[in-house]
Amino acid sequence: MSATSPVLPPCTPADALPLLLDRMRLAHRADMLPPRELRLERLRRLERLIDQHAEAFAVAIGDDFGNRSAVEIRITETMLLKAGLRHARRHLASWMKPRRVPTAPAFWPARSWLLPQPLGVVGIVSPWNYPLQLALAPLVGALAAGNRALVKPSELTPRFSAALQAAVAEAFSPEEVAVVTGDAAIGRAFVALPFDHLVFTGSTAVGREVAQAAAKNLTPVTLELGGKSPAIVDASARLARAAERIAFGKLVNAGQTCIAPDYVLVPRAQRERFVAALRSAMGRLYPSFRANPDYTSIVSERHFRRLRELVDDARERGATVIELEPPADGIGRASRQLPPTLLLDVDASMRVMQEEIFGPVLPIVGYDTLDDAIAYVNGGDRPLALYWFGSDGAARRKLLAGTISGGVALNDTLLHVAQEGLPFGGVGASGMGAYHGEYGFRQFSKDKPVFEQSVLAQTGLIAPPYKPSIHRLLDWITRLA
Numbered sequence: 045m046s047a048t049s050p051v052l053p054p055c056t057p058a059d060a061l062p063l064l065l066d067r068m069r070l071a072h073r074a075d076m077l078p079p080r081e082l083r084l085e086r087l088r089r090l091e092r093l094i095d096q097h098a099e100a101f102a103v104a105i106g107d108d109f110g111n112r113s114a115v116e117i118r119i120t121e122t123m124l125l126k127a128g129l130r131h132a133r134r135h136l137a138s139w140m141k142p143r144r145v146p147t148a149p150a151f152w153p154a155r156s157w158l159l160p161q162p163l164g165v166v167g168i169v170s171p172w173n174y175p176l177q178l179a180l181a182p183l184v185g186a187l188a189a190g191n192r193a194l195v196k197p198s199e200l201t202p203r204f205s206a207a208l209q210a211a212v213a214e215a216f217s218p219e220e221v222a223v224v225t226g227d228a229a230i231g232r233a234f235v236a237l238p239f240d241h242l243v244f245t246g247s248t249a250v251g252r253e254v255a256q257a258a259a260k261n262l263t264p265v266t267l268e269l270g271g272k273s274p275a276i277v278d279a280s281a282r283l284a285r286a287a288e289r290i291a292f293g294k295l296v297n298a299g300q301t302c303i304a305p306d307y308v309l310v311p312r313a314q315r316e317r318f319v320a321a322l323r324s325a326m327g328r329l330y331p332s333f334r335a336n337p338d339y340t341s342i343v344s345e346r347h348f349r350r351l352r353e354l355v356d357d358a359r360e361r362g363a364t365v366i367e368l369e370p371p372a373d374g375i376g377r378a379s380r381q382l383p384p385t386l387l388l389d390v391d392a393s394m395r396v397m398q399e400e401i402f403g404p405v406l407p408i409v410g411y412d413t414l415d416d417a418i419a420y421v422n423g424g425d426r427p428l429a430l431y432w433f434g435s436d437g438a439a440r441r442k443l444l445a446g447t448i449s450g451g452v453a454l455n456d457t458l459l460h461v462a463q464e465g466l467p468f469g470g471v472g473a474s475g476m477g478a479y480h481g482e483y484g485f486r487q488f489s490k491d492k493p494v495f496e497q498s499v500l501a502q503t504g505l506i507a508p509p510y511k512p513s514i515h516r517l518l519d520w521i522t523r524l525a
Contacts, residue, residue: 056224058233061194064222065237068165068192071219077161078190080140084133086187086220090180091129093215097207098122101176104203108172110341110380112297120296121177124462128181131464131481132188139188139485142494150524153498158491162190164240166488167263169231169254171246172198172343173300173402179208182243182266183221185484191241195223196234200343232257239263241488245302246270247400248425248473266477266487268302269470270400273427275305275457276417276443277318278434285455286433287321291329293431293457295384298340299404300347303429305457306401307390309417312410319366319386319408326368326384333369333383341380342403348380351403354396355385358407363396364388414439418446425473426450431457450474 094101101122102114140160147156166186170179179197186193195212197205202225209223216222224234235242235254238261244254245268258265275293277286294305310318330339342348359365369383384404390397396407411417421430430449432440440454450470453460461468461480469478479487497503505517 055226056230058226058230061224061230061233061237064194064218064224065165065239068194068219068222072162072164072192080136083136083140083188083190086216087129087133087136087184089215090183090187091126093211094122094125094129094176094180097211100207101204101211104207105175105201107203108175108201109343111337112340113338116296116338116340117176121174124177125180125184127462128184128464128480132184132485135482136188136485139482143491147495148525150521151501153500155496155498157494157496159494160189160485160489161492163488163490164191166191166193167234167237167239167242168193168195169235169242169244169246170195170197171302172200173297173302175201175204176208178245178268182245182479182484185479186241186488187221189485189488191488192219193221194234194237194239195221196231197223197225199225199227199231236260241266243477243479244268251475264477266479267470267475268468268477269428269473269475270302270402271425271427271470271474272306272397272400273303273429273431273449274421275308275431276421276433277308277310277314278414278432278436278439278443279311279314280436280439281433282435283314283318283321284325287318288325288328289433289456290431291322291325294406295326295329295339295404296458298342298382299384299406300340300343300402301458302402303451303458303461304402305406305431306427307397307407307409309409309411309420312412315388315408315410319388322386322406322408323366323368334381335379336381339381342382343380345380347403348382351382351401351405354399354401354403354405355387358387358390358394358396361391361394363390363394363407414442418443421447426471428470428474429453429457429460448472 102117105117106112143158145156145158147154168182175197179195183193197208205225209225212221212223235257242258242263243266244251248269248271251267251269255265275290290305290308330336333339355365366386367383382404387396387407390407426448428450430447430452432443432454448471451460460466464481467478467483468480469475477487
């Protein structure tokens with residue numbers, strides 16, 4: 045495929061979706077436990093797809109956004125996917141092995157084990173912010189587990205969706221993996237299908253609707269949502285280092301990241317020093333923001349306008365607004381490159397403290413004690429990510445014990461999501477279920493419990509007609525259990 049944006053395909057008809065699903069279902073029933081060799085071959089095809097189309101994918105994503113660095117796409121999307129694929133191939137044999145589990149002593153010498161079995165057909169609904177990575181990362185786990193998959197990418201990245209649809213059609217048969225395209229109406233029809241498992245990545249509000257649609261079919265769901273992920277700067281932190289890592293985590297993809305720091309809690313006495321360090325760190329990463337090829341555009345005019353409205357609402361309600369590159373005669377508006385904005389003196393009445401920001405706007409909140417910071421975090425929904433900066437071991441342990449979040453990174457941001465040995469998922473309003481690495485394999489498998497009776501079994505001893513000695517025998521069995 046050449047490095048040009050593809051011609052946009054027609055929307056997949058809604059009445060074609062059940063036919064696609066039925067076709068995959070029939071294929072699954074004909075091969076309900078694919079051998080390791082076939083699963084590895086599918087994973088290799090997926091990796092070749094990524095390698096062969098990486099440049100075209102990057103061009104399409106850049107065109108969809110208006111501007112997005114090809115280097116950033118490689119770091120945040122392609123590299124993560126290839127790492128996940130290599131990890132899955134390396135460990136697939138051990139993941140697939142039946143796992144022996146203890147059998148109650150009273151039933152020896154019988155045996156018990158768990159047999160990992162594919163669920164069938166997995167539906168994947170991916171968002172626009174990391175369109176490649178968040179479409180294919182769940183697919184890695186689904187294919188490793190032996191499933192087939194239907195993928196519905198976002199309508200906000202139509203050029204990428206077209207490129208992905210064409211690439212998948214080249215690499216996989218329609219019975220293995222297929223991509224469907226379309227608007228929100230097609231998305232609603234998609235999540236209403238009776239999948240064997242459904243993965244949705246997106247906003248909490250839409251996630252609730254997806255869960256309700258899936259519940260009608262009793263379809264289990266993995267919901268990767270978002271929310272307000274805090275960064276907590278401890279009094280023991282090195283402010284310059286904390287500011288550097290928070291600036292990076294906030295400005296990658298211009299803050300359009302579900303695990304980006306949504307607000308910062310900093311000791312009240314250190315607030316001004318931290319703000320200065322943060323402004324300096326952001327300036328080193330991006331010496332300019334408008335017309336900077338390294339700095340990502342906001343994906344659409346609607347999202348650009350929403351972010352400006354959040355800032356305007358905070359300003360009107362008394363927040364101190366610090367714009368790192370103040371607007372001048374609409375410069376940058378056409379490219380939708382929105383420079384970072386820091387907000388001080390925020391309160392709960394402001395929209396920016398009620399909604400997930402999903403952009404380069406960062407409230408900074410002062411606190412007096414660690415207990416205050418923990419209480420502030422716990423006063424809202426459980427976040428998808430939590431970041432802590434400091435060197436005080438007792439404070440770190442207190443924070444980990446006193447908060448609940450989907451994941452945690454200590455003295456950094458974002459990078460916990462790149463660890464294939466850790467599950468990625470939310471909790472409460474930030475989601476349910478998890479994937480990545482073995483956790484994805486388990487999420488998309490059914491661990492079938494198997495009990496094998498021995499030819500030496502004496503189960504007849506507890507069968508009718510009951511003898512007077514049965515109570516002594518049952519007492520003995522109860523003690524063994």
